[in-house]
Amino acid sequence: MSEPGAGGESLLFLTDEQLRKGIEAMFFAYRGFTADPDRILDGMHYGRAHHRALHFIHRSPGTTVNNLLNILGVTKQSLNRVLRGLIEDGLVDSRVGKEDKRERHLFLTERGAELERALSDAQRARMRAAYRAAGPAAVQGFRQVLEAMMDPEMKRQYLALKEGGV
Amino acid sequence: MSEPGAGGESLLFLTDEQLRKGIEAMFFAYRGFTADPDRILDGMHYGRAHHRALHFIHRSPGTTVNNLLNILGVTKQSLNRVLRGLIEDGLVDSRVGKEDKRERHLFLTERGAELERALSDAQRARMRAAYRAAGPAAVQGFRQVLEAMMDPEMKRQYLALKEGGV
DNA sequence: GAAGTTACGTCAGCCTTGTTGACTTTCCAA
DNA sequence: TTGGAAAGTCAACAAGGCTGACGTAACTTC
Numbered sequence: 294m295s296e297p298g299a300g301g302e303s304l305l306f307l308t309d310e311q312l313r314k315g316i317e318a319m320f321f322a323y324r325g326f327t328a329d330p331d332r333i334l335d336g337m338h339y340g341r342a343h344h345r346a347l348h349f350i351h352r353s354p355g356t357t358v359n360n361l362l363n364i365l366g367v368t369k370q371s372l373n374r375v376l377r378g379l380i381e382d383g384l385v386d387s388r389v390g391k392e393d394k395r396e397r398h399l400f401l402t403e404r405g406a407e408l409e410r411a412l413s414d415a416q417r418a419r420m421r422a423a424y425r426a427a428g429p430a431a432v433q434g435f436r437q438v439l440e441a442m443m444d445p446e447m448k449r450q451y452l453a454l455k456e457g458g459v
Numbered sequence: 460m461s462e463p464g465a466g467g468e469s470l471l472f473l474t475d476e477q478l479r480k481g482i483e484a485m486f487f488a489y490r491g492f493t494a495d496p497d498r499i500l501d502g503m504h505y506g507r508a509h510h511r512a513l514h515f516i517h518r519s520p521g522t523t524v525n526n527l528l529n530i531l532g533v534t535k536q537s538l539n540r541v542l543r544g545l546i547e548d549g550l551v552d553s554r555v556g557k558e559d560k561r562e563r564h565l566f567l568t569e570r571g572a573e574l575e576r577a578l579s580d581a582q583r584a585r586m587r588a589a590y591r592a593a594g595p596a597a598v599q600g601f602r603q604v605l606e607a608m609m610d611p612e613m614k615r616q617y618l619a620l621k622e623g624g625v
Numbered sequence: 626g627a628a629g630t631t632a633c634g635t636c637a638g639c640c641t642t643g644t645t646g647a648c649t650t651t652c653c654a655a
Numbered sequence: 656t657t658g659g660a661a662a663g664t665c666a667a668c669a670a671g672g673c674t675g676a677c678g679t680a681a682c683t684t685c
Contacts, residue, residue, distance in 0.1 A: 307590055312583045313518075315590070315602065317620060319492050320511075321613045322605035324532065326485050340641050345486075352479075359662065366490060371643055373664065395651045395662040417478045423607035424473055424481070427600065434593065434600020436481065439488035441589035447487045454483060508671060524633065537672055539634065561632040561681050 329415035342367075342375045347401065347409040350385060352454065355398045357390070364450055384408060495581035508533075508541045513567065513575040516551060518620065521564045523556070530616055550574060 330344050349364055350356060358376070362369050376399070379385040384405030390396030401409060424432050440448060496510050515530055516522060524542070528535055542565075545551040550571035556562035567575060590598050606614060 307587050309583060311598075312586045312590070313579075315586050315598070316492075316514075316579075316582055317617060318602055318605040319489065321617045322608040323485065323489050324613055325609045326482075328610060338640085342642060348482075357662085367642080368644065369663070370645080370665085374642080377664085390662095393652070393662085397663070413479075413482075416482055417475060419608060420478045420481050421473055423604050424478070426607040427603040430596070431600030431603040432477075432481070434597030435604035436484055437593040437597040438589050438601035439484040441592040442488040442585060443491045444494060447490055451483060451487045504670095506670060525631090533671085534673060535633075536635080536674085540671075543634090556632095559632080559682070561679095563633065 325419065326416070329419055330412045333412055333415060339378070342371075343379060344412050346372070346375050346379060347384070347405060348413065350399045350401055351406065351409045351413075354400050357396045357398060359396070361399065364454075366447075379405065491585065492582070495585055496578045499578055499581060505544070508537075509545060510578050512538070512541050512545060513550070513571060514579065516565045517567055517572065517575045517579075520566050523562045523564060525562070527565065530620075532613075545571065 327341060331341060334340055334344060345365055346361065349361055353360070358369065358372065362372055365372060376385065376387070380387050383402055386400045386402050386405075387397045388400070390398055427435070440451070443451060493507060497507060500506055500510060511531055512527065515527055519526070524535070524538070528538055531538060542551065542553075546553055549568055552566045552568050552571075553563045554566065556564055593601070606617070609617060
């Protein structure tokens, strides 16, 4: 697949200018990446943090608070606030663990799944358009660079979430 | 919802599962992307917002406040708070415009340039490592997908910042 | 020259989302 | 059985977004 090209050209390639463009591309693209969900959330008293929680609960139903904490990389107090709102509003269901009663297992309710769907539909639509515009080969490169950019621990989490093949 | 309906292989390609992986890759990679500068800023009473200001002032010395506002996409009140701190601490110099005295032109001071360098060295190091690991072809794809993900207006800004060729 | 517009700064107040610290409940192991 | 660790909750604070209102200087237009 990639072939780092022998010696010479892969050097020339990594000018500071090239790297700077990559950095700015990440900055501007991330804004686009979050723009659609943000727009939907705006007005409801929810934000990006709620979106993230919904996403990962949808993805791993029954996950514990601690689990979610590791994935999201925030403090439990911060997550708890977000979760409390979602639970009170009936978007998320929190069930005491059967094995270990200290744990809370999280699930989306009907309404929670509905909002999650709206958010991820919007985000997927943009991603789909970008993938289409760039083409399959570009997408592979995109994923490769992103994976190489993650901290090892994050990458571990990301890959563990795989479950669905490449 | 998903699955378009024509064409051959580009179909299989854009499954919701593929798109979801792309979404999660963006999420985890962005954390890595900001981790090193955040670590440096931590402890100083600065944050990511200060980093962004320093970056774009470094990049376009003499830029006006309004210019920066458009690039960063925040309100002037928000930017002003950040800028005020940087100016008071002697990292940024604000000079009244010669042509139009209403404008303020922004420059990094010696110390400002120093901090900017520390931040962008760290960020570039990670980007360089990721580029090396993924290879030249992947990098091209990476940039293509990111550009396609930007809002048109952001993309315009991003390309206008080019000045250095691809 | 007066009136309107633009660029910038600032005050006040709000919201989301991060933080730390202190606490309870539950589990487990010495 | 007791003491520590782990999971979760409550309280308070800070950063950095936001809106709205206002002031001032400088430019532009009529």
